Amino acid sequence: MDTSEFRRRGKxxxxxxxxxxxxxxGRQVYPDVEPGYLRPLVPACAPEEPDTFEDIISDVEKIxxxxxxxxxxxxxxxxxxxxNSYPAMLADMLCGAISCIGFxxxxxxxxxxxxxxxxxxxxxxxxxPEAFLAGGAGEGGGVIQGSASEATLVALLAAxxxxxxxxxxxxxxxxxxxxxxxxxxxxxxxxHSSVERAGLIGAVRLRAIPSDGNFAMRASALxxxxxxxxxxxxxxxxxxxxLGTTSCCSFDNLLEVGPICAQEDLWLHIDAxxxxxxxxxxxxxxxxxxxxFADSFNFNPHKWLLVNFDCxxxxxxxxxxxxxxxxxDPVYLKHSHQDSGLITDYRHWQIPLGRRFRSLKMWFVFRLxxxxxxxxxxxxxxxxxxxxxxxVLQDPRFEICMKVTLGLxxxxxxxxxxxxxxxxxxxxxxxxxxxxxxHLRDKFVLRLAICSRTTESAHVRLAWAHIRELAxxxxxxxxxxxxxx
Amino acid sequence: MDTSEFRRRGKxxxxxxxxxxxxxxGRQVYPDVEPGYLRPLVPACAPEEPDTFEDIISDVEKIxxxxxxxxxxxxxxxxxxxxNSYPAMLADMLCGAISCIGFxxxxxxxxxxxxxxxxxxxxxxxxxPEAFLAGGAGEGGGVIQGSASEATLVALLAAxxxxxxxxxxxxxxxxxxxxxxxxxxxxxxxxHSSVERAGLIGAVRLRAIPSDGNFAMRASALxxxxxxxxxxxxxxxxxxxxLGTTSCCSFDNLLEVGPICAQEDLWLHIDAxxxxxxxxxxxxxxxxxxxxFADSFNFNPHKWLLVNFDCxxxxxxxxxxxxxxxxxDPVYLKHSHQDSGLITDYRHWQIPLGRRFRSLKMWFVFRLxxxxxxxxxxxxxxxxxxxxxxxVLQDPRFEICMKVTLGLxxxxxxxxxxxxxxxxxxxxxxxxxxxxxxHLRDKFVLRLAICSRTTESAHVRLAWAHIRELAxxxxxxxxxxxxxx
Numbered sequence: 014m015d016t017s018e019f020r021r022r023g024k025x026x027x028x029x030x031x032x033x034x035x036x037x038x039g040r041q042v043y044p045d046v047e048p049g050y051l052r053p054l055v056p057a058c059a060p061e062e063p064d065t066f067e068d069i070i071s072d073v074e075k076i077x078x079x080x081x082x083x084x085x086x087x088x089x090x091x092x093x094x095x096x097n098s099y100p101a102m103l104a105d106m107l108c109g110a111i112s113c114i115g116f117x118x119x120x121x122x123x124x125x126x127x128x129x130x131x132x133x134x135x136x137x138x139x140x141x142p143e144a145f146l147a148g149g150a151g152e153g154g155g156v157i158q159g160s161a162s163e164a165t166l167v168a169l170l171a172a173x174x175x176x177x178x179x180x181x182x183x184x185x186x187x188x189x190x191x192x193x194x195x196x197x198x199x200x201x202x203x204x205h206s207s208v209e210r211a212g213l214i215g216a217v218r219l220r221a222i223p224s225d226g227n228f229a230m231r232a233s234a235l236x237x238x239x240x241x242x243x244x245x246x247x248x249x250x251x252x253x254x255x256l257g258t259t260s261c262c263s264f265d266n267l268l269e270v271g272p273i274c275a276q277e278d279l280w281l282h283i284d285a286x287x288x289x290x291x292x293x294x295x296x297x298x299x300x301x302x303x304x305x306f307a308d309s310f311n312f313n314p315h316k317w318l319l320v321n322f323d324c325x326x327x328x329x330x331x332x333x334x335x336x337x338x339x340x341x342d343p344v345y346l347k348h349s350h351q352d353s354g355l356i357t358d359y360r361h362w363q364i365p366l367g368r369r370f371r372s373l374k375m376w377f378v379f380r381l382x383x384x385x386x387x388x389x390x391x392x393x394x395x396x397x398x399x400x401x402x403x404x405v406l407q408d409p410r411f412e413i414c415m416k417v418t419l420g421l422x423x424x425x426x427x428x429x430x431x432x433x434x435x436x437x438x439x440x441x442x443x444x445x446x447x448x449x450x451x452h453l454r455d456k457f458v459l460r461l462a463i464c465s466r467t468t469e470s471a472h473v474r475l476a477w478a479h480i481r482e483l484a485x486x487x488x489x490x491x492x493x494x495x496x497x498x
Numbered sequence: 499m500d501t502s503e504f505r506r507r508g509k510x511x512x513x514x515x516x517x518x519x520x521x522x523x524g525r526q527v528y529p530d531v532e533p534g535y536l537r538p539l540v541p542a543c544a545p546e547e548p549d550t551f552e553d554i555i556s557d558v559e560k561i562x563x564x565x566x567x568x569x570x571x572x573x574x575x576x577x578x579x580x581x582n583s584y585p586a587m588l589a590d591m592l593c594g595a596i597s598c599i600g601f602x603x604x605x606x607x608x609x610x611x612x613x614x615x616x617x618x619x620x621x622x623x624x625x626x627p628e629a630f631l632a633g634g635a636g637e638g639g640g641v642i643q644g645s646a647s648e649a650t651l652v653a654l655l656a657a658x659x660x661x662x663x664x665x666x667x668x669x670x671x672x673x674x675x676x677x678x679x680x681x682x683x684x685x686x687x688x689x690h691s692s693v694e695r696a697g698l699i700g701a702v703r704l705r706a707i708p709s710d711g712n713f714a715m716r717a718s719a720l721x722x723x724x725x726x727x728x729x730x731x732x733x734x735x736x737x738x739x740x741l742g743t744t745s746c747c748s749f750d751n752l753l754e755v756g757p758i759c760a761q762e763d764l765w766l767h768i769d770a771x772x773x774x775x776x777x778x779x780x781x782x783x784x785x786x787x788x789x790x791f792a793d794s795f796n797f798n799p800h801k802w803l804l805v806n807f808d809c810x811x812x813x814x815x816x817x818x819x820x821x822x823x824x825x826x827d828p829v830y831l832k833h834s835h836q837d838s839g840l841i842t843d844y845r846h847w848q849i850p851l852g853r854r855f856r857s858l859k860m861w862f863v864f865r866l867x868x869x870x871x872x873x874x875x876x877x878x879x880x881x882x883x884x885x886x887x888x889x890v891l892q893d894p895r896f897e898i899c900m901k902v903t904l905g906l907x908x909x910x911x912x913x914x915x916x917x918x919x920x921x922x923x924x925x926x927x928x929x930x931x932x933x934x935x936x937h938l939r940d941k942f943v944l945r946l947a948i949c950s951r952t953t954e955s956a957h958v959r960l961a962w963a964h965i966r967e968l969a970x971x972x973x974x975x976x977x978x979x980x981x982x983x
Contacts, residue, residue: 014585015584016516016520016584019515019516019587020516022584022588023515023516023584023587023591027504027512027591029595030591030592031501031502031508034595035501050607052614052615055615058622059620060868062868062870063867066866068865069865077608077612078608079608080611081609082604082605082606092599092605095597095599097594097595098499099507102504106512106591107515107558109590110515110518111518112581112582112806114580114807120567121566121567122536122567123529123536124566126534126537129537134543148537159644159850160852161851162849162852163849188679194676213823214655214849215699216675216678321594364647364648365644365808366647366691367645367800367807367808369807373562376554379545380548380549380554381548381551383547385547
């Protein structure tokens with residue numbers, strides 16, 4: 014394909030994309046296909062000679078779209094949102110064209126420097142303490158990771174290195190293995206599975222702290238676990254506090270947990286993957302109070318801030334804590350500026366070496382929405398969640414399982430788990446909307462997350478009418494079964 | 499920005515991208531900016547109210563482009579290539595529009611299934627043993643990772659889990675920590691820094707095996723290290739063989755290393771990040787002989803196979819070895835099909851949870867180039883490297899430092915490291931072309947890698963004339979300094 018054909022096909026693709034997004038409501042949100050559907054539809058091998066673009070674009074509708082779960086449909090209420098916006102897509106086109114790999118400052122100075130500045134912009138939107146910003150007087154700064162999982166892992170590895178060095182400095186006879194054997198990390202029992210996985214990868218114990226009645230990690234339970242572990246000769250070193258858990262959007266009590274971490278010299282990492290975007294609104298910023306105790310903080314603009322995946326924003330209070338865990342400098346990656354205090358080599362901040370020019374997406378989105386536009390977007394989603402909550406509350410057959418703070422509503426039919434499982438099954442079989450469940454303690458709960466940029470009140474009301482109708486059928490079937498038995 | 503504005507701006511961006519790539523030769527390949535250049539050019543905070551698209555696109559030329567290292571310039575000969583093609587960019591637009599997050603089969607069946615099939619297509623292009631393919635009779639399959647660094651880490655973690663479980667099964671009293679304390683991984687002293695980093699993250703010893711005169715890991719040196727470690731009570735478990743090292747594109751001797759790994763029950767991972775793309779040409783396939791001994795194999799289509807970053811292709815012989823290292827299943831990620839043998843939940847194959855629909859890029863590129871088009875592209879780069887090699891060989895002041903196999907030429911002025919450092923400095927100061935160096939043993943060596951899709955013979959000849967001219971000036975300056983002293 015030469016440049017002139019790209020001009021033509023690129024514009025066709027722009028229209029295809031626009032048509033897809035404009036017409037997405039007309040597509041069934043969850044596909045009908047069964048596992049293994051795709052392989053028989055495509056040849057067994059790549060073609061020797063080129064296919065035409067027309068072939069491919071027609072196969073997109075024939076082969077791909079029937080198997081797509083449409084995350085951007087206004088009837089998609091599963092998991093958490095994935096961000097999508099026109100400005101981010103435009104920036105991604107530019108990113109693809111430049112194709113630089115920004116592992117060091119020299120590999121593309123603009124790629125590194127725009128990222129540092131955009132992370133400062135975003136940090137200021139959240140009113141992060143100055144210590145986390147690169148342009149301030151402190152030793153902190155931000156980096157774009159690929160995912161919250163990577164951010165948690167990177168924080169855990171940095172904390173592991175730091176505690177090993179500290180203990181070895183005091184007792185040079187200790188080996189890293191003998192220290193690691195005693196390290197303990199902590200998170201709430203509501204934390205995301207990626208925290209457990211970071212513990213597995215980092216080969217350290219992870220303790221799940223029992224959360225309280227509001228699914229929050231509190232001082233008393235954390236303190237108890239720390240005391241028990243220390244009494245057993247173990248070494249606490251790392252705490253993950255979650256703001257906005259995946260199950261039910263609960264918030265660990267940072268103002269209690271933070272001071273304990275400070276007293277005990279534990280690395281505090283905050284995972285606000287979903288909720289973090291909301292902190293750009295003054296009315297939600299209080300949820301972040303206590304961030305001043307953290308060593309690292311992370312959330313995903315690629316979830317709820319209109320920046321397409323991948324863009325996971327991570328800040329640290331002390332840059333050298335991260336880079337100290339990873340720094341390796343082969344000669345082919347050295348460059349003449351690298352010992353200057355002004356430059357950043359982001360390869361020392363992350364697991365992969367390569368990285369795309371992702372900050373362009375932030376730059377386009379922040380500028381084309383403005384802070385007010387972004388705030389309005391968050392507020393609309395929260396308002397839609399409250400609208401759904403109030404609909405649920407009007408139906409005495411249902412209960413709300415968790416206070417609605419942001420864009421997630423946890424609800425269920427009063428009654429058995431079985432009846433709620435049956436309801437979810439019917440919902441996802443009907444495929445008019447898409448939901449996923451969670452367990453809150455022993456309860457099977459339905460989660461409705463406001464996800465799409467184009468979700469409006471009408472979609473929420475249609476979803477609720479549909480759920481009520483199916484609930485009626487489920488309850489009817491249950492009554493019939495009871496009568497029979 | 500509404501859909502109709504996106505239609506307009508998207509088409510403008512297509513033209514911007516096309517203009518950028520058509521005119522890239524006219525841009526200075528390496529920027530003039532100094533560290534910290536960008537911050538003063540942008541506001542300290544994000545705007546409250548939206549900027550216009552015109553503002554942004556004009557700032558791209560004013561603020562971004564002056565700080566870009568143009569990796570796609572035909573005068574860029576540094577590091578290794580980064581892939582860029584029109585078909586991949588078109589696919590990426592579609593990927594951005596669908597925006598699904600393919601962590602499980604249910605999260606978007608097409609995203610998972612196309613990836614599995616594309617990895618089979620690519621595996622067949624490379625003539626990988628059937629055991630590595632998902633559609634065959636074996637237990638293997640492919641996955642797209644973000645980078646070779648991640649692939650190496652994932653392989654090491656899977657190997658670590660496997661050996662710990664095996665040893666614990668035999669001796670249940672052993673703790674994971676006591677086993678990890680004895681584990682040893684091996685790679686050549688020429689292996690990429692990401693291997694060392696995987697060892698750091700995985701908290702296992704990594705032994706650098708001295709390479710031979712051709713910078714290859716050989717049986718004798720590996721055998722010696724294994725015997726020494728075993729005698730010391732350590733437990734060898736993992737070997738990384740590199741095909742196409744970053745420094746000089748040397749090849750570890752797979753046909754020697756492979757059988758040792760098989761005898762000793764060591765996980766063999768092959769890192770062919772750069773060179774792997776060449777194995778789609780029958781005349782280079784022999785370089786992969788011995789892959790049948792490997793447990794995992796990885797290379798980067800995002801380097802040299804025209805699939806834009808990120809797309810790192812990894813295959814394993816036994817899927818459950820990978821998934822066994824990571825499998826965690828919270829209820830909100832469970833789905834009804836997941837216990838079927840047909841489906842794949844790629845979240846268990848990788849470090850992050852989220853993932854883009856990256857296989858679309860492979861599908862578009864493979865179909866729009868065809869296998870022959872891809873082979874022609876590889877052959878052209880190799881031919882250009884040989885052309886440069888022959889130019890160097892005609893100048894008695896220079897020497898070739900390593901046999902040219904693929905697209906990389908390692909060369910230097912006969913003489914001191916100092917004179918070669920001075921030459922590189924002049925080259926990169928002049929900014930007509932861009933190179934990075936390497937160390938081969940105690941020698942400072944210049945690397946010229948054919949990188950851009952648009953590099954032609956004329957660019958290589960211009961680069962050589964330029965290097966010769968600067969070499970003349972460097973040698974002149976050296977003579978003058980000698981006369982003076």
